[in-house]
Amino acid sequence: MNGMENNVAAPVADTAPALLEVRSLRVEFPTRRGTLVAVDDVSFSLRAGEILGVVGESGAGKSMTGTAIIGLLEPPGRIAGGEILLEGRRIDNLDYERMRRIRGKEIGAIFQDPLTSLNPLYTVGRQLVETIRTHLTMTEAQARRHALDMLKEVGIPAAEERIDHYPHQFSGGMRQRVVIALALCAGPKLVIADEPTTALDVSIQAQIITLLKRLCRDHGTAVMLVTHDMGVIAEAADRVAVMYAGRLVEIGPAQAVIRDAHHPYTRGLMGSIPTIGRDVERLEQIDGSMPRLDAIPPGCAFNPRCRQRFGRCEREKPSLIGQGDRAVACWLHEQGEGAS
Amino acid sequence: MSEDLNRERDGEAFVLRVEGLTRYFDVSPPWLNRVIERTGKRIVRAVDGVDFAIRKGETFSLVGESGCGKSTVARLISGLYEPSAGAMHFGRRGDSGEKLRVQMIFQDPYASLNPRWRVADIVAEPIRVYNLCPDAASRRRRVGELLEQVGLSASDGEKFPHEFSGGQRQRISIARALAGEPDFLVCDEPTSALDVSVQAQILNLMKDLQREYGLTYLFISHDLAVVYHISTTVGVMYLGRLVEWAEKKTLFSDPRHPYTRMLLAAIPDLGMSGKPRTPVAGEVPSPINPPPGCAFHPRCPFAEERCRREVPQMRSVGGRYVSCHGVEEGRIPDEDALVPMNGERQ
Numbered sequence: 001m002n003g004m005e006n007n008v009a010a011p012v013a014d015t016a017p018a019l020l021e022v023r024s025l026r027v028e029f030p031t032r033r034g035t036l037v038a039v040d041d042v043s044f045s046l047r048a049g050e051i052l053g054v055v056g057e058s059g060a061g062k063s064m065t066g067t068a069i070i071g072l073l074e075p076p077g078r079i080a081g082g083e084i085l086l087e088g089r090r091i092d093n094l095d096y097e098r099m100r101r102i103r104g105k106e107i108g109a110i111f112q113d114p115l116t117s118l119n120p121l122y123t124v125g126r127q128l129v130e131t132i133r134t135h136l137t138m139t140e141a142q143a144r145r146h147a148l149d150m151l152k153e154v155g156i157p158a159a160e161e162r163i164d165h166y167p168h169q170f171s172g173g174m175r176q177r178v179v180i181a182l183a184l185c186a187g188p189k190l191v192i193a194d195e196p197t198t199a200l201d202v203s204i205q206a207q208i209i210t211l212l213k214r215l216c217r218d219h220g221t222a223v224m225l226v227t228h229d230m231g232v233i234a235e236a237a238d239r240v241a242v243m244y245a246g247r248l249v250e251i252g253p254a255q256a257v258i259r260d261a262h263h264p265y266t267r268g269l270m271g272s273i274p275t276i277g278r279d280v281e282r283l284e285q286i287d288g289s290m291p292r293l294d295a296i297p298p299g300c301a302f303n304p305r306c307r308q309r310f311g312r313c314e315r316e317k318p319s320l321i322g323q324g325d326r327a328v329a330c331w332l333h334e335q336g337e338g339a340s
Numbered sequence: 341m342s343e344d345l346n347r348e349r350d351g352e353a354f355v356l357r358v359e360g361l362t363r364y365f366d367v368s369p370p371w372l373n374r375v376i377e378r379t380g381k382r383i384v385r386a387v388d389g390v391d392f393a394i395r396k397g398e399t400f401s402l403v404g405e406s407g408c409g410k411s412t413v414a415r416l417i418s419g420l421y422e423p424s425a426g427a428m429h430f431g432r433r434g435d436s437g438e439k440l441r442v443q444m445i446f447q448d449p450y451a452s453l454n455p456r457w458r459v460a461d462i463v464a465e466p467i468r469v470y471n472l473c474p475d476a477a478s479r480r481r482r483v484g485e486l487l488e489q490v491g492l493s494a495s496d497g498e499k500f501p502h503e504f505s506g507g508q509r510q511r512i513s514i515a516r517a518l519a520g521e522p523d524f525l526v527c528d529e530p531t532s533a534l535d536v537s538v539q540a541q542i543l544n545l546m547k548d549l550q551r552e553y554g555l556t557y558l559f560i561s562h563d564l565a566v567v568y569h570i571s572t573t574v575g576v577m578y579l580g581r582l583v584e585w586a587e588k589k590t591l592f593s594d595p596r597h598p599y600t601r602m603l604l605a606a607i608p609d610l611g612m613s614g615k616p617r618t619p620v621a622g623e624v625p626s627p628i629n630p631p632p633g634c635a636f637h638p639r640c641p642f643a644e645e646r647c648r649r650e651v652p653q654m655r656s657v658g659g660r661y662v663s664c665h666g667v668e669e670g671r672i673p674d675e676d677a678l679v680p681m682n683g684e685r686q
């Protein structure tokens with residue numbers, strides 16, 4: 001396909017250099033009553049072709065992390081610390097115009113509501129062609145051919161005809177496919193997908209996730225996949241990052257984290273998810289709720305809800321400590337002694 | 341079919357039996373526009389001849405894709421809509437002969453709570469409506485009890501809904517529903533707007549209350565794992581019709597209707613049986629002009645001539661109810677259990 005890198009899925013080897021590197025990212029919201037820290041000391045990396053799932057309760061800072069990476073934080077929100085590197089180059093300090101060129105070309109975005117990414121006044125073909133021509137050197141005719149290829153690739157039936165339709169003429173699932181085509185049409189190396197299937201039916205969700213997974217494998221695109229759905233993570237993600245109250249509390253290979261979570265919050269989260277075929281009278285329950293940003297307790301933010309907390313948890317903030325391919329921010333795991 | 345259904349489930353205490361339940365919505369443009377544009381009436385067949393029965397103390401769940409009519413069934417049962425046709429037979433409260441009390445819990449706990457009322461007044465409303473407490477003092481005491489029962493504190497009654505988190509608001513709506521001393525709770529996606537950890541709190545609470553008071557639930561969710569967890573019996577809807585219903589284990593381990601199979605195969609699997617999920621092909625057609633015959637036939641791999649012509653009737657097949665010509669004719673191949681059940685099937 002024109003303009004789209006045709007490199008075969010890079011195997012996710014530990015030696016592969018990081019495509020995206022987020023180091024000690026901090027996002028703040030100055031308010032009249034003080035500064036809120038929405039993302040606090042978050043570090044992780046993503047390799048080419050890798051899918052990183054990001055989970056956590058509502059308000060944990062998942063979207064803020066994604067928005068900071070694509071440079072779309074809305075003021076007064078701002079990056080107050082840390083660095084974001086794409087292929088070794090810093091992108092967190094670029095001016096608006098340079099960041100705009102990176103968006104679309106190098107980083108694509110897919111949001112929950114397809115309507116926010118599509119302009120209702122233009123046909124989907126028009127929007128695709130425009131995006132393609134902004135980022136790739138192509139004639140109108142080439143761009144249209146490429147747009148058509150993209151629509152076919154994301155599985156729009158009768159693409160030749162549908163290319164001239166307006167967004168409202170598509171169903172929700174089809175619209176989300178168009179958004180995926182739009183996010184991928186300039187061949188980005190990284191896609192930030194923020195709850196791309198939450199607004200869709202389970203049956204359509206499967207189609208979209210399968211599609212996203214296949215496209216990324218085919219093109220070696222890395223994906224940061226924000227979702228509430230652990231089933232989607234289990235199925236699509238190579239690794240999973242768990243956020244709580246603005247901080248990364250656990251990260252590791254998806255299967256390992258799901259089967260054997262280390263952080264008490266992650267463990268509670270996994271136990272609270274019902275599973276088909278598993279008969280339990282009551283689900284595991286984490287009492288209470290995540291604190292609001294203006295009331296984050298000192299020490300480990302999870303400590304008031306944690307059944308395993310001890311003195312230190314109430315005083316000192318644990319940071320993410322790695323052990324092999326996993327890392328966890330919890331005093332129980334300080335020297336790598338597994339607690340269970 | 342309803343005869344059959346009654347016979348097989350005879351002798352059990354039904355809370356509700358629904359026969360041929362139907363609700364159409366007229367979504368036609370105004371008369372004048374229709375004349376000018378020469379278009380006919382546009383009727384949405386939101387619910388189209390649904391039969392089922394719910395026993396006392398069980399949880400009957402409805403599943404199916406968006407727009408298949410689940411909420412409309414819930415609203416019909418709660419009395420928020422009048423049926424266009426069909427009947428709903430409610431059981432009686434104990435021996436009193438009094439009509440069963442039905443309360444409803446909605447998906448969005450915020451929209452369903454009046455933001456200008458204090459929580460105590462919100463919870464007290466059904467008490468006033470049914471005149472359940474003789475005076476203000478006993479009413480206040482009762483509200484405090486209810487709030488504590490759902491895991492809040494009596495003093496929370498003084499606050500306003502916006503001072504609570506989503507999960508706490510859903511607890512308030514449950515307290516309000518319980519205040520009317522219902523026999524039957526209709527819950528339309530009660531946890532869909534909540535985080536999984538909060539969802540677990542609400543589901544646990546619902547199960548505790550059911551055990552304690554023998555409540556019966558009609559439960560709606562698009563999350564099939566949640567449905568598996570909470571249900572006794574599950575009904576699958578497609579374009580306004582019920583296509584299959586059975587005990588939960590029967591339905592999940594041995595679904596018969598091709599649509600049920602498709603739906604179950606599409607679930608992302610946290611249990612990681614290692615099975616890739618099979619995406620459902622195609623999308624739900626419009627309920628304005630549903631396909632003739634079996635409404636599922638355009639998406640069905642087993643559709644034949646008869647499926648395109650004749651509406652399949654619900655039949656009892658091996659302990660479940662299915663409406664599918666293919667199943668009736670025995671030409672839908674058996675499938676391996678989609679979901680291995682604990683030790684039961686492998």
Ligand SMILES: Nc1ncnc2c1ncn2[C@@H]1O[C@H](COP(=O)(O)OP(=O)(O)OP(=O)(O)O)[C@@H](O)[C@H]1O
Nearest residue numbers: 029036038056057058059060061062063064065293
């Ligand atoms: N304009 C703002 N001013 C102050 N705080 C804000 C603002 N926008 C977001 N926040 C806060 O930032 C935190 C992180 O929000 P974010 O949207 O990243 O959460 P999330 O993890 O994506 O949650 P969800 O699952 O609900 O999408 C939240 O606590 C939110 O209240």
Ligand SMILES: Nc1ncnc2c1ncn2[C@@H]1O[C@H](COP(=O)(O)OP(=O)(O)OP(=O)(O)O)[C@@H](O)[C@H]1O
Nearest residue numbers: 365367384386405406407408409410411412413627
């Ligand atoms: N008041 C109404 N007026 C007109 N059409 C309606 C009305 N209520 C529902 N419908 C239509 O009836 C059909 C069934 O809707 P319903 O809300 O019952 O579906 P649902 O299964 O609950 O879907 P969802 O999973 O999206 O909540 C839909 O096509 C809907 O647009």
Ligand code: SF4
Nearest residue numbers: 634640647664665666
């Ligand atoms: S009746 Fe026919 S079309 Fe409908 S589900 Fe059964 S086999 Fe498929």
Ligand SMILES: [Mg+2]
Nearest residue numbers: 062063064194
């Ligand atoms: Mg978000």
Ligand SMILES: [Mg+2]
Nearest residue numbers: 410411412528
């Ligand atoms: Mg509904």
